[in-house]
Amino acid sequence: MDSTRSSALHARALTFVDAFERGEPPPDFDRLATDLARYQADHVPGFARLCRARGIDPAALAHANDIPPVPTDVFKLARVATFDPSEARASFRTSGTTVGARGSHDMRDPSTYETAALAFGRHWLMRDIEEKIPVVVLGPSPAAAPDSSLVHMCKGFVDAFGEPASTSETWLVDGEILDVSSFDSRVANALALDKPILVLATSFALVHFLDAIGDATFELPRGSRVMQTGGFKGKSREVSAGELRSELSRVFAIPERSIVAEYGMTELSSQFYERTLFEIDAPHSLYAEPPWARVVPVDPETLAPLPDGETGIAKVIDLMNVDSAVVVLTQDRVRRPVGRGGFELLGRLPGAPSRGCSIAIDELLGGAKTRSLDVN
Amino acid sequence: MRTERTSASRTSDVLRLLRTARGIVERRGALTPALVASTGLSVAGVELALTKHLELDATNAELASLVRHAGDAKTVAVILSSNVFVGALRAIAIARAASEDVLVRPSRRDPAFARALVDAADDPAIRLDERFDVPSLPEGEIHVYGHDSTIADVRARALPGVRVVGHGSGMGIAWISGRADLASAAGDLAHDVVAFDQRGCLSPRIALVEGPQNRTDRFGELLHLALDDLARLVPRGVLPAEERAESERYIATMTYASRVLVGRDHVVGVAPSGAPLVASPSYRHVHVVAVPDEPSGSAFLAPIASALVAVGSDDLAAARRIAPRWARIGALGFMQRPRLDGPVDLRPA
Numbered sequence: 001m002d003s004t005r006s007s008a009l010h011a012r013a014l015t016f017v018d019a020f021e022r023g024e025p026p027p028d029f030d031r032l033a034t035d036l037a038r039y040q041a042d043h044v045p046g047f048a049r050l051c052r053a054r055g056i057d058p059a060a061l062a063h064a065n066d067i068p069p070v071p072t073d074v075f076k077l078a079r080v081a082t083f084d085p086s087e088a089r090a091s092f093r094t095s096g097t098t099v100g101a102r103g104s105h106d107m108r109d110p111s112t113y114e115t116a117a118l119a120f121g122r123h124w125l126m127r128d129i130e131e132k133i134p135v136v137v138l139g140p141s142p143a144a145a146p147d148s149s150l151v152h153m154c155k156g157f158v159d160a161f162g163e164p165a166s167t168s169e170t171w172l173v174d175g176e177i178l179d180v181s182s183f184d185s186r187v188a189n190a191l192a193l194d195k196p197i198l199v200l201a202t203s204f205a206l207v208h209f210l211d212a213i214g215d216a217t218f219e220l221p222r223g224s225r226v227m228q229t230g231g232f233k234g235k236s237r238e239v240s241a242g243e244l245r246s247e248l249s250r251v252f253a254i255p256e257r258s259i260v261a262e263y264g265m266t267e268l269s270s271q272f273y274e275r276t277l278f279e280i281d282a283p284h285s286l287y288a289e290p291p292w293a294r295v296v297p298v299d300p301e302t303l304a305p306l307p308d309g310e311t312g313i314a315k316v317i318d319l320m321n322v323d324s325a326v327v328v329l330t331q332d333r334v335r336r337p338v339g340r341g342g343f344e345l346l347g348r349l350p351g352a353p354s355r356g357c358s359i360a361i362d363e364l365l366g367g368a369k370t371r372s373l374d375v376n
Numbered sequence: 377m378r379t380e381r382t383s384a385s386r387t388s389d390v391l392r393l394l395r396t397a398r399g400i401v402e403r404r405g406a407l408t409p410a411l412v413a414s415t416g417l418s419v420a421g422v423e424l425a426l427t428k429h430l431e432l433d434a435t436n437a438e439l440a441s442l443v444r445h446a447g448d449a450k451t452v453a454v455i456l457s458s459n460v461f462v463g464a465l466r467a468i469a470i471a472r473a474a475s476e477d478v479l480v481r482p483s484r485r486d487p488a489f490a491r492a493l494v495d496a497a498d499d500p501a502i503r504l505d506e507r508f509d510v511p512s513l514p515e516g517e518i519h520v521y522g523h524d525s526t527i528a529d530v531r532a533r534a535l536p537g538v539r540v541v542g543h544g545s546g547m548g549i550a551w552i553s554g555r556a557d558l559a560s561a562a563g564d565l566a567h568d569v570v571a572f573d574q575r576g577c578l579s580p581r582i583a584l585v586e587g588p589q590n591r592t593d594r595f596g597e598l599l600h601l602a603l604d605d606l607a608r609l610v611p612r613g614v615l616p617a618e619e620r621a622e623s624e625r626y627i628a629t630m631t632y633a634s635r636v637l638v639g640r641d642h643v644v645g646v647a648p649s650g651a652p653l654v655a656s657p658s659y660r661h662v663h664v665v666a667v668p669d670e671p672s673g674s675a676f677l678a679p680i681a682s683a684l685v686a687v688g689s690d691d692l693a694a695a696r697r698i699a700p701r702w703a704r705i706g707a708l709g710f711m712q713r714p715r716l717d718g719p720v721d722l723r724p725a
Contacts, residue, residue, distance in 0.1 A: 046632035053631045070632060071625050073654045077633035077647065102652075300621035329625070357460060357521065357577040359545035359683050361655045 003108075005039055006082065009322050010112045016292035016319060017119045026291035032319050033064035036326040043082035046074070047325070065296065065305055069315045069329035072267050075103035080267075082323045083108045092149035094266045105149065105266050108323045113269040116320045117153050118160050120290045124273035125198065125227055125260060126161050134190045135162030136183060138201035138209060141171035149266045150229065154200045161198055173205060180212050187220060196223030199252075202230040207239055210247055219253040225277055226252065229262040245284065256284070263287055263345055267328050269320035275342070286342050292319040295343045297334045311335045313349050386443045386473045389501070393472055394716075396497045397465050398432050400489075410488040415461055417573060417613040424610050429571050430462045434716035445718035446473035449539070451516030453508055456490055457483045457526055460576040463720070464490040467543075468502065470719060471519055476501045481508040510534055517541060543721045546577035546685035548711050551673060551698055552595055553691035554586040561690050562598035564709030565662075566606045568688055569642070571712040573613050574658040577721060578686040578704070578712050581656065583664045584673050586694075589649045592666035593635070596646035599662060600637035603644070612641035612660055622657040629654060653680070673698040685721050686711055 012032050019026050041048045041058040047070065051058050054068045061067060074080060075094055083106075090110040094103040107113060137154045145151040158170055169186055172179045190197050197220055201209075206228060226248060239247075241261070249256040257276035261284065264271035270293035275282035289295060296305050297312030306312040314334040317327050333346040400407065404426050411422045434442070452471035456464055464482070468490070471478040478501055482490035487506070494504045510518065510533040517539045520530045527542035534540050550568070552561050568580050583599070585592040615623070623643060630636035630645035637644040642660035649666040653676075656663045667673045674697075677684065681700040688711035689695035695705045702722045704714055714720050 050628060050632045053628075068628070071629045073625070073629045074632045077629065077651045077654060301617060301624055303624075329628070357463070357543075357545050358575045358579045358581065358658045359547045359577070361547070361581065361653065361657075 002039075002043065003083075003087075006108060006323055009036060009039060010109050013112050013292065013319050013322055014115060016290075017116050020123075020291050021119055029291070029294070029317075029319070030062065030064045033067060033317055033326055034058075034061040036319065036322060037061055037067040039322075040082055040324075040326060044080070046078055046080075064294070064317045064327070067317070067327045069298075069303065069327040070325040071329045072265070072331065074325075075105060075267050077103070079104070079106065080324045081106045081108075090152065091147060092152065092266045093147040103266075104147075105324060107269075110152075112322060113320050114153075114156050116269065116290065116292060117271060118156050120271060120273070121153070121157055121227075122160070124275065124277065124288060125157075125225060127278065129161075129196065129223075132161060132163040133195050133198060134165065134186050135170065135198045135200065136186055137171050138173060138178065138183075138199065138205035139171065140173045141167055143167075144171075144174070150202070150264070153264075153271070157198070157200060178205065178208050178212060180209065183209075184218070187218065190221045190224075191219070194221060196221050196225065199224065199226040201226065201228055203228055203239075203244060204230070206244060206248060207237060210244075210251060211237075213251065216251075217253060218251050224252065224254050225258045225260060226254070227260050227262050227273075229264065241284070257282075261285075261287075261345075265330065267325070267330075268293075268316055268318050269322075269324075270316075270318045272343075285344050285346075286337065286340070287345060288342050293317065295334055295336075297336055297343070298329075300349065303329070308336045308338045311346060314343075314345075381448070381476065383440065383443050386446070387439050389472050389499070390439060390442065390469045392499065393465070393469050393493075393497055393502075394432055394434070397430060397493060400492055400496055401426050401430060401432070407488060407492055411461060412613075414486045414488050415613065416616070418611045420610040421570075421573060421613050424570070425460070425462050425572060429712050431466060431713070431716040438715045438717040441717035442470060443473045446470045449475045449517040451475055451477040451479070451513065453505075453510075453513050453516070453518045454478065454480045455508070455510075455518060455520040455522070455526075455530065456481065457485075457520075457522035460572045461486055461489040463521065463576075464493055466716060466720060467519060467521055468493060469716070471517075472499070472502060474517065477516070478502045479505040479508055481505055513538055519543070542725065543577075543719060545683070546721055546723065547582075547680075547683050548578045548580040548686035548688060549677065549684060550580040550583040550708060550711075551687055551689040551691070551695050552583055552585040553689060553694050554669075556586075556690040558591070558595045559598050561708055562595060562602045564690075564707070565599060565688070566602035567709045568711040569603060569660055569662055570606050570610050570612075574660050574662075576712060578714065579658060580686075580688055580711055581658065581661070581663065582653070583662055584667050584676060584698075585664060586667060586669060586673065588668075589666045592649070592664055593646055596635070596637060596644050596664045599664065600639055600642075600644045603642040603660065603662075604639045607639065607641040615659055619657045619659050622655070623659070623661060626654070626656045626661060670694060670698050682723070685723065686714070 016026050038058045050068045087108050088106040090107040092105045135158045142155050245256050245259045260277050261274045272287040275288045294317045296315045298315045300313050314330040314332045331349045333349050335344045408422050452475040454467050454471045510530050519541045520527050521543045524544045531540045550565050585595045634648045635646040645663050647665045684703050686704040687695045687699040688706050688708045
């Protein structure tokens with residue numbers, strides 16, 4: 001572990017956030033990305049092997065797109081970190097599957113991730129509100145889910161954006177129970193004071209909420225917004241994104257554009273948001289990227305970047321993954337629309353269609369790659 | 377009015393079908409190109425399937441078991457899909473043992489062998505019906521071979537009173553015991569992997585090696601060499617684009633996380649001890665895992681037990697101990713030659 005070099009790279013990563021918050025052009029993306037790749041190759045034998053196998057000399061890297069991506073499955077099999085486990089100040093676990101252990105993403109300095117998450121989250125969820133407002137999370141508390149990166153991020157949002165409230169008033173899932181009553185109380189108080197509420201929730205928690213209230217409505221105060229993330233993971237019935245958003249809009253009595261989907265995963269330090277809350281013409285499913293992360297659609301076989309308009313799998317270049325993997329290969333299908341920024345999220349890459357009766361192991365495993373609220 | 381069929385007559389009908397299949401194999405020259413085209417196997421792969429993995433022989437006890445298992449039905453419709461092509465013989469044999477009215481809907485992608493078998497059988501009780509529609513069967517049974525989604529669709533569309541018997545996707549695993557001669561086991565396992573390019577429900581996709589990591593590493597190396605040798609005789613068939621993508625992903629994952637041995641027509645990934653299972657494609661990709669002992673092997677298999685159709689091993693007793701109760705147990709090298717004693721897949725419905 002080279003903590004001096006790591007700290008310097010963290011500092012450089014944070015200059016991207018500083019520039020973003022000051023409205024200034026970002027520093028040189030490729031330069032930091034390739035420096036991160038060199039650092040990671042120097043300290044992670046697995047990544048060095050991957051570079052060699054791909055015929056890549058890290059010392060010669062000049063472009064972020066030339067860095068070999070690390071498949072998300074690696075996080076389940078190996079420790080993706082440049083430092084000793086004893087130096088981890090945060091350790092997040094990947095989604096649970098029914099087969100084998102979960103992977104982990106260790107962080108030596110989570111403050112970089114936290115700073116970036118807060119900056120971009122503020123920009124797409126809260127940039128129009130200066131004062132603190134009620135924030136509720138339809139999820140377990142940090143104490144109940146200490147290894148969830150989603151919960152960790154939500155805590156950052158609660159601390160930064162939320163007015164003071166008790167744990168039980170903020171984190172509304174305890175075990176299997178969703179505390180609709182506490183949610184109702186927070187909403188009632190906010191309505192009385194005409195304060196908007198920020199709701200942070202996973203898709204399956206929102207489905208459970210809708211099922212719990214049945215035909216009732218649950219009007220939120222004017223100006224409220226909902227951050228919705230993740231899939232259903234077999235924890236609830238599956239609902240299409242459009243259907244869920246429409247139903248939430250009706251129940252909460254807020255416009256659909258106030259329901260903002262977030263795309264992230266434990267293997268990444270950066271997040272991506274729909275732009276609908278602040279860009280009136282922005283469609284849902286079109287995500288904004290921070291200046292420190294890029295989503296590149298690539299050909300699943302060759303990993304060559306695809307032109308705008310073509311669908312590929314998401315290769316994510318994440319400058320905040322300082323001590324892990326600067327480039328991650330997901331299993332999500334994405335497309336960059338022609339003529340506008342951002343990317344569209346098109347669902348998970350289906351496994352190869354079976355041409356025999358041998359089962360696709362991918363079907364067996366069936367785990368999503370997004371963050372989980374699993375506690376175990 | 378249906379006449380009573382004795383076990384002897386059912387057995388006789390099955391034997392006649394086996395003789396038909398034997399004749400097809402003897403005259404296979406004309407059929408092979410069609411099989412290569414539809415299956416994607418190499419010429420040698422088709423030859424291997426026909427000459428080594430078509431169940432042409434069965435003991436009296438095995439046939440009796442098949443007939444017993446088949447039961448009795450007025451009509452049996454056999455829907456073949458996503459199957460290794462030789463599976464049509466067993467499927468039709470079981471149906472014929474059960475019924476004097478068998479209709480066969482071959483796989484749309486891979487109809488050649490089933491068509492040839494039915495045509496050559498010249499048995500008025502067996503007919504092809506390539507447009508068979510599930511709700512058109514008023515009574516009897518439908519035996520469907522394919523994906524779980526296909527089976528579910530058939531169940532949903534079948535009329536009440538029609539019994540649907542599904543045979544879905546599955547897999548095999550190999551248990552390499554602590555006492556195994558690694559070179560011999562690797563050579564035998566290679567034969568099981570190569571058959572049908574590992575696309576059958578018996579095909580071993582994972583090898584659990586009992587013992588320390590270095591023993592597993594050695595086994596992986598030996599399996600790699602054995603698969604390379606065998607590929608010279610039986611090259612892999614066409615690797616479709618989606619599988620190439622999954623292969624590349626698996627290679628990258630194992631390169632980073634542990635170790636991977638990439639051959640001309642195969643990939644052997646050697647996982648770190650205690651690591652969870654990750655997705656690997658078929659088409660001659662074997663995921664090799666070290667497990668310290670049999671209880672650990674059982675524990676590793678427990679979450680995927682519902683998918684296990686077969687366990688092969690150098691130690692059949694050990695395989696029986698770690699396998700789910702329904703799994704077919706066979707010697708390495710013979711995993712893809714199950715006895716003709718009933719359906720290949722013995723998992724509970």
